[in-house]
Amino acid sequence: MPELPEVETTRRHLEAAVVGRRIVSAEIRHPRLARRQDRPADFSDRIAGRLVLRIDRIGKLLMKRLDGEVTWVTHLGMSGRVRLVAAGDAEEPHTNVVVRLDDGNEFRLVDPRTFGFVVALLPGEPGEGAWTSLGPDALDALPTSPRLARRLAGRSAPIKALLLDQGFLAGLGNIYADEVLFRAGVSPHRPGGSLSRDEVARIRAAIRPVLRAGLRHGGTSLADLAYLLPDGRAGDYLSRLKVYGRAGDPCRRCGDEIIRTVVRGRSTHWCPRCQT
DNA sequence: ACCTCCCTGGCC
DNA sequence: GGCCAGGGAGGT
Numbered sequence: 001m002p003e004l005p006e007v008e009t010t011r012r013h014l015e016a017a018v019v020g021r022r023i024v025s026a027e028i029r030h031p032r033l034a035r036r037q038d039r040p041a042d043f044s045d046r047i048a049g050r051l052v053l054r055i056d057r058i059g060k061l062l063m064k065r066l067d068g069e070v071t072w073v074t075h076l077g078m079s080g081r082v083r084l085v086a087a088g089d090a091e092e093p094h095t096n097v098v099v100r101l102d103d104g105n106e107f108r109l110v111d112p113r114t115f116g117f118v119v120a121l122l123p124g125e126p127g128e129g130a131w132t133s134l135g136p137d138a139l140d141a142l143p144t145s146p147r148l149a150r151r152l153a154g155r156s157a158p159i160k161a162l163l164l165d166q167g168f169l170a171g172l173g174n175i176y177a178d179e180v181l182f183r184a185g186v187s188p189h190r191p192g193g194s195l196s197r198d199e200v201a202r203i204r205a206a207i208r209p210v211l212r213a214g215l216r217h218g219g220t221s222l223a224d225l226a227y228l229l230p231d232g233r234a235g236d237y238l239s240r241l242k243v244y245g246r247a248g249d250p251c252r253r254c255g256d257e258i259i260r261t262v263v264r265g266r267s268t269h270w271c272p273r274c275q276t
Numbered sequence: 277a278c279c280t281c282c283c284t285g286g287c288c
Numbered sequence: 289g290g291c292c293a294g295g296g297a298g299g300t
Contacts, residue, residue: 001294032283060295078294079284094284113283115295132296157277166296174294224286224293264278266294 002060002076004138004171005214006227006235010082011057013230014064014107017084018052022102023066028118030096033111036073036119036131046120047072047099058128058137059170069123076227077115083108084230112226138171139211145197145204152200155192159203160263162192171211175220175244178269180206182243187275188268189261213240220244243269 002010026044034040050066057063064072076082083092087106097109097118109116121127128134136143143151155162162168163177172180181188183206186199195203214220219235221227222245228234238245242252247260251271261268 003295075295077283077296111283112285113294115283161277164295222293226285226293265280267292 001078001173001175001222002080002219002227003173003176003214004057004060004211005176005237006219007060007062007076007171008057008139008215009219009235010076010230011055011062013084014062014082015055017105017230018064018101018107019055020052021105022051023047023049024100024102026097026099028097030094030111030114032114033096033109033117034119036117043118043120046070046122059134059166060173061128061134063128071121071127073117073119073121073128074109075116075118076109077111077113077117079113079226080109080111080116081226081228082230083110083232133167134170135166135168136170138169138207142169142204142207145201148204149195149197149200152192152195157192158189158263159186159192159195160188160266160268163203164264164266169207172207174266174268175241176210176214178244179210179214179242181275182270183210185275187272188263188270213237243271245269 026047028034028043031040034043037043050068050070052064052066054065062074085106087104092110094110094112095108096111099107160177163172184202186203214237217235217237218229220237221234243258246258247269249258251258254273256273258269258271
């Protein structure tokens with residue numbers, strides 16, 4: 001599923017292919033994808049004819065900066081992926097947003113479960129971070145460990161839940177949160193406020209290497225191939241995962257069995273021997 | 277802090 | 289035919 005490494009991989013593909021292009025037209029095929037726009041028709045009206053100046057990523061959000069101070073925001077939800085193809089190419093099912101560019105290519109948002117969305121924001125409208133009060137980006141703005149420790153102090157929620165909370169830290173999802181906690185050697189069930197300074201430092205130190213490793217491999221495409229790169233290739237970080245999806249398999253470090261528990265309704269994979 | 281909902285494909 | 293996957297919003 002699209003978490004920070006998958007969104008960043010997508011961003012890099014888009015940056016290479018879309019920056020400098022002008023948007024010819026945009027079409028929302030599935031109205032639910034425009035649910036964050038006050039008036040759904042605004043999306044097409046606001047981005048048509050505009051030049052793509054830059055593409056940023058904040059947490060799991062893609063922010064396309066257009067001329068006229070318009071920002072086109074895309075969130076992939078949990079089943080969304082971007083396809084970048086020639087306009088005439090056959091369309092996959094669940095192609096819910098189509099944006100035509102002036103070079104004959106199309107940006108297509110394919111999202112079976114429609115948890116993703118697009119929105120076009122004008123200056124002064126609530127932008128990045130406004131709807132969820134997004135925390136610092138886990139890759140680009142990772143707080144120092146004393147700072148993280150301060151923000152964890154007094155928190156009774158399990159650390160896994162805090163890592164998934166986009167207001168606490170933006171970008172981690174279920175896969176990479178489990179991988180970070182394994183690398184740090186910390187149990188996902190530990191209350192945030194119970195972590196020692198050293199444990200916080202280990203978690204902090206694990207975050208960027210785990211995200212960068214995912215990034216190097218083009219992200220994680222699970223067996224369902226819900227996530228693919230914009231050119232249709234699969235990311236291959238799946239085979240490198242240490243705990244996610246490996247319940248019942250031996251821990252790659254100690255050989256004990258990886259177990260699956262549930263934290264806040266989310267499946268959680270960890271090694272009870274390596275993570276305390 | 278907890279629950280429910282949204283939504284569809286894949287699997288048993 | 290029912291359950292599961294889960295990011296995020298909303299309600300209590």
